[in-house]
Amino acid sequence: MIRLEQITKSFNGNEVIHDLSLDVPAGKTVVLIGPSGCGKSTLLRLMVGLLWPDSGNIALFQKNLSRKNLEALRQQVGFVLQDGGLFPHMTAIQNMRLMADYLKYDTDKTNHRIAELCELTHISTDLLNRYPSELSGGQVQRIALMRALMLDPQILFLDEPLGALDPLNRVSLQEEMKSIFSQLRKTVVLVTHDMGEAAALADLIVIMKDGYLLQYDTLSNLSAHPADPFVTEFINAQRKPWQQLEDQIN
Amino acid sequence: MTRLRQRLRRGYPPNENNDPSPRCFTGISISPPVKPYRYVGSGRRQLKFLSLLLRVAVTFLAIAPAQAESDLEIRIGSKKFTESVILSEVITQHLQTNKIRAVHRDQLGGTRLLWKALVQGELDIYPDYTGTIIYEILQGEKVTSDPEIKAALARHGVSITGPLGFNNTYALGVSPSTAAKYSLQSISDLRQYPELRFGFTNEFMDREDGWPSLRDHYQLPQTSVRGLDHDLAYKGLEAESIDLIDLYSTDAEIAYYQLAVLEDDKSYFPDYRAVILYRTDLLERVPQIQAYLNQLVGSISEAEMITMNSNVKLDGHSEAEVAQEFLNVKFNTLSKIEVSTRFDRLIRSTKEHLFLVSLSLGAAILVAIPLGIWGAKNSTLGQVILSVVGIIQTIPSLALLVFMIPLLGIGGPPALVALFLYSLLPIVRNTLSGLAGLPIDVQESARALGLPPAARLRMIELPLAARSILAGIKTSAVINVGTATLGALIGAGGYGQPILTGIRLDDTSLILEGAIPAAILALLVQWSFDLAERTLLSPGIQTKQETSS
Numbered sequence: 001m002i003r004l005e006q007i008t009k010s011f012n013g014n015e016v017i018h019d020l021s022l023d024v025p026a027g028k029t030v031v032l033i034g035p036s037g038c039g040k041s042t043l044l045r046l047m048v049g050l051l052w053p054d055s056g057n058i059a060l061f062q063k064n065l066s067r068k069n070l071e072a073l074r075q076q077v078g079f080v081l082q083d084g085g086l087f088p089h090m091t092a093i094q095n096m097r098l099m100a101d102y103l104k105y106d107t108d109k110t111n112h113r114i115a116e117l118c119e120l121t122h123i124s125t126d127l128l129n130r131y132p133s134e135l136s137g138g139q140v141q142r143i144a145l146m147r148a149l150m151l152d153p154q155i156l157f158l159d160e161p162l163g164a165l166d167p168l169n170r171v172s173l174q175e176e177m178k179s180i181f182s183q184l185r186k187t188v189v190l191v192t193h194d195m196g197e198a199a200a201l202a203d204l205i206v207i208m209k210d211g212y213l214l215q216y217d218t219l220s221n222l223s224a225h226p227a228d229p230f231v232t233e234f235i236n237a238q239r240k241p242w243q244q245l246e247d248q249i250n
Numbered sequence: 251m252t253r254l255r256q257r258l259r260r261g262y263p264p265n266e267n268n269d270p271s272p273r274c275f276t277g278i279s280i281s282p283p284v285k286p287y288r289y290v291g292s293g294r295r296q297l298k299f300l301s302l303l304l305r306v307a308v309t310f311l312a313i314a315p316a317q318a319e320s321d322l323e324i325r326i327g328s329k330k331f332t333e334s335v336i337l338s339e340v341i342t343q344h345l346q347t348n349k350i351r352a353v354h355r356d357q358l359g360g361t362r363l364l365w366k367a368l369v370q371g372e373l374d375i376y377p378d379y380t381g382t383i384i385y386e387i388l389q390g391e392k393v394t395s396d397p398e399i400k401a402a403l404a405r406h407g408v409s410i411t412g413p414l415g416f417n418n419t420y421a422l423g424v425s426p427s428t429a430a431k432y433s434l435q436s437i438s439d440l441r442q443y444p445e446l447r448f449g450f451t452n453e454f455m456d457r458e459d460g461w462p463s464l465r466d467h468y469q470l471p472q473t474s475v476r477g478l479d480h481d482l483a484y485k486g487l488e489a490e491s492i493d494l495i496d497l498y499s500t501d502a503e504i505a506y507y508q509l510a511v512l513e514d515d516k517s518y519f520p521d522y523r524a525v526i527l528y529r530t531d532l533l534e535r536v537p538q539i540q541a542y543l544n545q546l547v548g549s550i551s552e553a554e555m556i557t558m559n560s561n562v563k564l565d566g567h568s569e570a571e572v573a574q575e576f577l578n579v580k581f582n583t584l585s586k587i588e589v590s591t592r593f594d595r596l597i598r599s600t601k602e603h604l605f606l607v608s609l610s611l612g613a614a615i616l617v618a619i620p621l622g623i624w625g626a627k628n629s630t631l632g633q634v635i636l637s638v639v640g641i642i643q644t645i646p647s648l649a650l651l652v653f654m655i656p657l658l659g660i661g662g663p664p665a666l667v668a669l670f671l672y673s674l675l676p677i678v679r680n681t682l683s684g685l686a687g688l689p690i691d692v693q694e695s696a697r698a699l700g701l702p703p704a705a706r707l708r709m710i711e712l713p714l715a716a717r718s719i720l721a722g723i724k725t726s727a728v729i730n731v732g733t734a735t736l737g738a739l740i741g742a743g744g745y746g747q748p749i750l751t752g753i754r755l756d757d758t759s760l761i762l763e764g765a766i767p768a769a770i771l772a773l774l775v776q777w778s779f780d781l782a783e784r785t786l787l788s789p790g791i792q793t794k795q796e797t798s799s
Contacts, residue, residue, distance in 0.1 A: 048698050074700030085695030089713050089788035098709070099699050131790035147699075158697075 007056035011059040029188040034208035078148025084140040093128040326374040337377040339573035379522035385459035413523040416552040429510035436515040444471035447490035452477040502560030602743035614673030622681025663743035673726040679724025684715030725780040
């Protein structure tokens with residue numbers, strides 16, 4: 001579904017992605033994880049064409065990403081940012097309808113789709129006429145997710161979608177996202193630095209460090225057969241507080 | 251096209267048929283380019299911004315009214331001193347009485363400006379003096395006799411009437427106390443007192459028959475010599491900040507201040523007989539005009555001119571009234587030329603001022619916003635654009651107005667272009683910074699949604715930068731209202747006109763007649779922009795009203 005071949009990318013002469021290749025299969029949720037500055041957000045932006053690689057190829061739906069087909073391909077994917085990226089001058093529903101209206105989709109179908117998505121994300125329709133500044137962080141992320149799903153894209157990109165939320169909201173939205181992804185059978189690429197989030201959502205995990213892909217596998221394989229000492233170190237460093245407490249007691 | 255040119259040339263809307271009422275124009279305050287915004291409220295108006303901009307620009311342009319003007323309208327100019335204004339008023343009213351459409355473009359400037367305007371066809375007629383013609387206008391052509399003058403002027407397409415009657419030569423004057431203290435009687439006496447401080451009109455300072463050659467002729471040693479406005483010179487003399495000034499021999503103030511006029515004992519000053527200069531082609535357009543102009547030849551004695559000057563400068567009558575009274579006595583007419591009331595003048599100045607502000611600001615909005623967008627998309631280009639409009643802003647406004655005269659003549663066009671240039675910077679800068687300062691997540695999600703660049707600009711970027719852009723337009727509009735008062739200096743009219751006349755006549759109420767409406771207009775502009783901001787910006791990006799009591 002998404003194929004990256006030998007991608008390199010530099011900023012001001014500093015190479016931040018080194019010769020990286022990656023294949024994301026259709027219908028799977030792939031989580032990019034690693035410490036700050038490992039290049040995971042850069043990689044995500046390369047996949048949506050917000051950045052261009054210095055060398056290498058990126059293909060979505062077996063089509064090479066180019067400046068010509070960029071807008072068309074983008075309309076077939078959804079993108080959610082850490083802060084939602086909602087347009088502050090539009091209400092929630094205007095944000096959601098924007099692309100459908102721009103592409104002149106049938107209004108009834110659009111309304112129907114909005115009702116469907118509200119149900120899916122447990123958003124009350126009362127909230128739809130509010131501006132982003134009048135919504136809570138969790139509500140903003142749900143609206144952003146709905147906006148990304150509006151045109152029923154096959155691929156969803158999410159950049160730390162839960163990063164700005166308090167722990168309680170985090171957990172509940174994480175559970176919701178998990179059920180949404182499995183219900184909709186989308187191909188999902190999600191960036192996070194939280195191993196718990198990765199464990200909960202991912203079919204496959206990409207562990208990155210300093211612009212290199214260290215290992216790309218399921219969680220159990222990462223744990224059982226780490227390709228690099230850092231993989232074990234990274235997984236263990238992110239264990240839950242009670243696990244640490246257990247370790248101390250034993 | 252011709253109509254527009256004529257309208258521009260006059261520089262103000264002469265017709266009342268059109269609707270000069272500003273709709274969304276007015277209101278202004280100088281706000282910082284980008285205010286942090288808080289998101290509140292609800293509604294759906296995100297796409298209104300473009301239409302708002304268009305509406306603002308078009309409204310400004312629409313205020314500029316339409317009016318056709320006949321080529322037969324004769325334009326009479328006057329210099330920036332009272333006698334010249336009175337003479338031109340006499341000529342204008344005399345022609346009007348004889349059913350010729352004449353307009354008086356009053357107090358335009360000095361000799362060079364008036365002469366240039368006459369030769370270029372901006373003016374048809376203006377009064378001048380033989381000495382000025384010989385030593386200033388035809389400087390370097392070495393003409394002395396009347397036929398020589400006539401021939402030299404003809405080469406420029408200009409004709410001259412016979413003398414109007416009086417001689418208004420230059421003279422040097424001192425206060426009675428200074429005259430007594432130094433026992434001054436003639437110009438030669440000045441040689442013994444190098445400490446005397448001279449104050450001369452700016453024109454006298456550098457014309458061929460002015461100060462430099464007067465100094466050489468009499469071997470004068472004084473070094474404290476400065477240029478100043480003729481009407482302020484009398485005040486300076488009275489306040490004893492200067493000791494000696496140049497006079498026009500028909501000045502009313504000579505008698506009023508009991509000034510001692512120094513004898514020109516070495517016959518330096520030439521004759522300054524008043525005459526009328528007019529474009530020769532005027533005779534083809536309005537053949538009968540020569541006869542009417544000739545009726546004025548020999549009609550004004552020195553005593554009559556002094557009386558008229560005195561009636562205006564000391565007794566507070568308008569030039570129009572004084573000219574009318576003179577003509578009624580001279581030609582036994584009962585002309586019904588109505589004297590304009592303060593209210594009439596206010597309406598007229600307001601129209602002229604609104605014309606200048608609205609047209610220049612409207613054009614600036616249409617040019618500056620695209621420039622700002624362009625600059626925001628390309629940061630190198632943005633720096634260049636900002637530098638260029640920034641440099642324009644540093645040119646002193648008076649200098650910019652004067653630079654425009656050789657290119658565009660006098661009146662509306664040079665003032666409009668100068669005001670247009672001044673209005674660019676705040677709008678360009680605020681458009682650029684408003685767009686460049688958009689939050690990165692908003693920019694990224696607009697791109698990631700798959701909106702093409704033009705749609706992103708229209709639907710996302712411009713509406714979000716609208717607050718900053720509106721603040722820029724508001725700043726421009728306020729500056730524009732203030733700067734437009736300088737337009738009067740080059741004949742564009744507006745609120746500057748009463749201010750200018752008020753300074754010339756030392757009449758505070760006239761100065762206020764221009765200054766107060768200008769201030770009120772600035773406030774109105776401010777208020778209506780504040781209103782526009784509240785009604786047209788999306789509630790999602792409105793600043794929450796300060797609620798501190």
